[in-house]
Amino acid sequence: MKEHPVIVVGAGPSGLATAACLNRLFIPNIVIEREDCFASLWKKKSYDRLHLHLPKQFCELPHMSFPLASPTYIPRQQFLEYLDEYVSHFKITPMYRRVVELASYDQKTERWNVRVRNINSDETENYSGKFLVVATGETSDPFIPEIDGLKTFTGQVLHSTQYKNGKEYNNKRILVVGSGNSGMEIALDLSNHGAKTSIVIRSPLHILSRKMVHLGLVLLRYIPYAMVDKLMVVLSKLMYGDVTKYGISRPQDGPFSLKVNHGKYPVVDVGTYKKIKSGEIQVLPRITSMEGNEVEFENGKLHPFDGIVFATGFKRSTNKWLKDDDYLLDKEGCPRPSFPNHWKGEKGLYCAGLARRGLYGAALDAQNIANDIKALL
Numbered sequence: 001m002k003e004h005p006v007i008v009v010g011a012g013p014s015g016l017a018t019a020a021c022l023n024r025l026f027i028p029n030i031v032i033e034r035e036d037c038f039a040s041l042w043k044k045k046s047y048d049r050l051h052l053h054l055p056k057q058f059c060e061l062p063h064m065s066f067p068l069a070s071p072t073y074i075p076r077q078q079f080l081e082y083l084d085e086y087v088s089h090f091k092i093t094p095m096y097r098r099v100v101e102l103a104s105y106d107q108k109t110e111r112w113n114v115r116v117r118n119i120n121s122d123e124t125e126n127y128s129g130k131f132l133v134v135a136t137g138e139t140s141d142p143f144i145p146e147i148d149g150l151k152t153f154t155g156q157v158l159h160s161t162q163y164k165n166g167k168e169y170n171n172k173r174i175l176v177v178g179s180g181n182s183g184m185e186i187a188l189d190l191s192n193h194g195a196k197t198s199i200v201i202r203s204p205l206h207i208l209s210r211k212m213v214h215l216g217l218v219l220l221r222y223i224p225y226a227m228v229d230k231l232m233v234v235l236s237k238l239m240y241g242d243v244t245k246y247g248i249s250r251p252q253d254g255p256f257s258l259k260v261n262h263g264k265y266p267v268v269d270v271g272t273y274k275k276i277k278s279g280e281i282q283v284l285p286r287i288t289s290m291e292g293n294e295v296e297f298e299n300g301k302l303h304p305f306d307g308i309v310f311a312t313g314f315k316r317s318t319n320k321w322l323k324d325d326d327y328l329l330d331k332e333g334c335p336r337p338s339f340p341n342h343w344k345g346e347k348g349l350y351c352a353g354l355a356r357r358g359l360y361g362a363a364l365d366a367q368n369i370a371n372d373i374k375a376l377l
Contacts, residue, residue, distance in 0.1 A: 004030045006373060007129040009103070011038040011094040014362040015135035016083065017061045017298040020090035021370030024063060027377065030127065031094040032116060038094050041139055042076065045161035047224055049189050050076040051211050052359075053181055053268040055214050056099025059359040061086055062367050073210065077305075098125065103132060105324035105347050112348065133371050134322065134329065138354060139314045149290035156307035160186060163309050166193030172306040174198070175295060177287065179205055181268055183311030188272040190309075191280050198282040198303065201248055206255040206266035207240050208232060213268055216256060230255020232266075240269075246276050246284035260339070263356035316354075325349055343368050348376075 006013050011033035022029045037043055052059045052074045056066045059074065064086055070078055086092075099120040104113055112132040142148075142159040150157070160182045166174075166189045176187045179201040191197040208216070212235050219228045232255050243250065251258055255266035275281040276325055286298045293304045297350045316333030328345030329335060335342035335354055342355045343365040350369045353362035 001113070001126045001128045003111075003187055004028060004127060004129045005028075005131065005377070006131045007032065007112060007127055008101055008133045010135035010137060011035075011092075011096075012041060012135065012137045012353070013039060013061060013359055014137055014366065015094075015133075016086060016090075016092055017363055017366035018096075018135055018352045019092045020064075020086065020132050021062050021257070021366045022373070023090050023092065023145060024225060025182075025370055025374045027370065027373060030129075031092060031298070032098045032100060032114070032127075033094045033096050034099045034119070036096050038092075039080070041137070042080055042083070045142075047160070047163050047182075047186060047189065048076070049164045049185065051270075052079060053210075053213070053265075054217065054360070055210075059218060060235060060363065061359070062363050064089065074201065100321050103322050105349075110347070129348075131350065131376075132225065132320055132351055133350045133369060134308055134354065135352040136316065136318060136333075136354075138356065139315070140316045140318075140333070141314055143313050143315045144310045145312055146289060147287055152292060153290050153295075153308065154293045155305055158307070158309050160311040166190040166195055169307065170194035172196065173304060175200065175284070175303075175305045175308045177308060178310055178311030178313065179203070179267070180311060180313065181265060183309075184267050184272040186309055186311055187281050188270065188275060191275050197275075197280070198284050198305070199276075200284050200287060200297075202286045204249040204251040205264075206232070206236060206250060207243065207248070207253060207269050207273055208236055208266045209239060209269055213266070214241075220256065225256050226254070227258070229256055232256070239347070240273060243273075247285070248276075248310055259356065263334075329354070344372060 006029035008018050008029055011031050012179045015031055019031050055072050056074050098116045101117055102115040105115055111128045114127045118125055142161050163186055169190055172195050174190050174195045174197055176183050176199040187199045189304050216228050226353050259263045284297050288298050289296045294302045296302050318333035319331050328349050339355055344350055352365040355361050
């Protein structure tokens with residue numbers, strides 16, 4: 001059993017931020033990562049045109065700013081360069097290709113025992129630590145919903161993590177399922193590359209421009225959520241008009257309240273809505289079934305497609321391996337305690353980046369966790 005004061009599970013931005021804060025305080029730690037690189041979602045499973053949806057000052061990890069010359073909205077490649085520099089500067093050395101199979105708390109030793117499978121050697125490794133940080137992120141395991149007839153679909157089926165760009169889809173009929181920011185932007189990219197693009201929008205959603213979101217985040221420092229939400233809805237209606245004409249409805253709750261209470265982000269529009277209005281991107285309702293290359297929707301209509309991209313999000317797998325926790329995380333891997341007390345559990349258990357507050361929230365979590373561990377040592 002290898003002993004380490006702090007065990008961090010996950011080498012995404014949340015895990016890197018936590019390790020950096022620990023290293024600055026000279027607290028020994030290990031970072032365990034199941035992939036063969038840090039920030040694997042950004043490096044391997046993101047589409048080419050991806051930019052951070054918030055201004056850069058809301059996306060910085062602790063103790064390192066983006067270069068002054070960098071754009072307000074950081075493109076994927078520049079964010080990866082920033083992470084490379086971050087890992088190097090704070091001397092973070094994750095242990096790759098390690099899958100956590102079990103993390104349990106030993107009451108006698110007051111330690112977390114973590115059993116890990118080394119993918120390369122297929123050997124079991126055991127680690128013990130006084131503190132355990134769950135930093136596996138909000139985007140853990142890609143999720144594709146069960147749909148009647150999906151296995152019979154004759155076209156290409158992808159999850160959004162497999163999509164890179166629309167170059168190969170010119171003049172092809174492509175359906176995007178999922179209308180979050182990834183789904184909306186992938187639909188835009190497909191249309192820009194000449195695909196005959198449709199998108200399934202099942203649930204009500206807020207559409208905001210980048211400037212609206214920026215304004216809202218600034219105002220949240222000074223006035224309550226309810227007031228900011230009302231302003232955002234008014235501005236959205238002024239800019240985008242009656243969205244119901246295009247198969248879209250707005251939620252009853254405001255955009256920031258929805259994000260905080262239910263983890264549902266507003267759509268940050270970068271051009272998709274204009275193409276929906278022009279008819280270049282077709283909005284379709286919920287899918288009921290598939291057969292061959294045809295997809296049936298809840299309005300009873302059938303449409304043929306050459307491919308489907310599922311931008312349907314992720315499922316968290318923490319509950320499969322984390323034991324002896326009845327306080328911090330629920331079965332879905334989300335914090336039970338409310339913000340701002342969501343990051344600290346019992347018996348030396350913490351979580352970083354799981355509170356649906358993006359990179360900004362992950363940075364705050366990392367600093368809180370490191371400072372708390374420092375005070376307890």
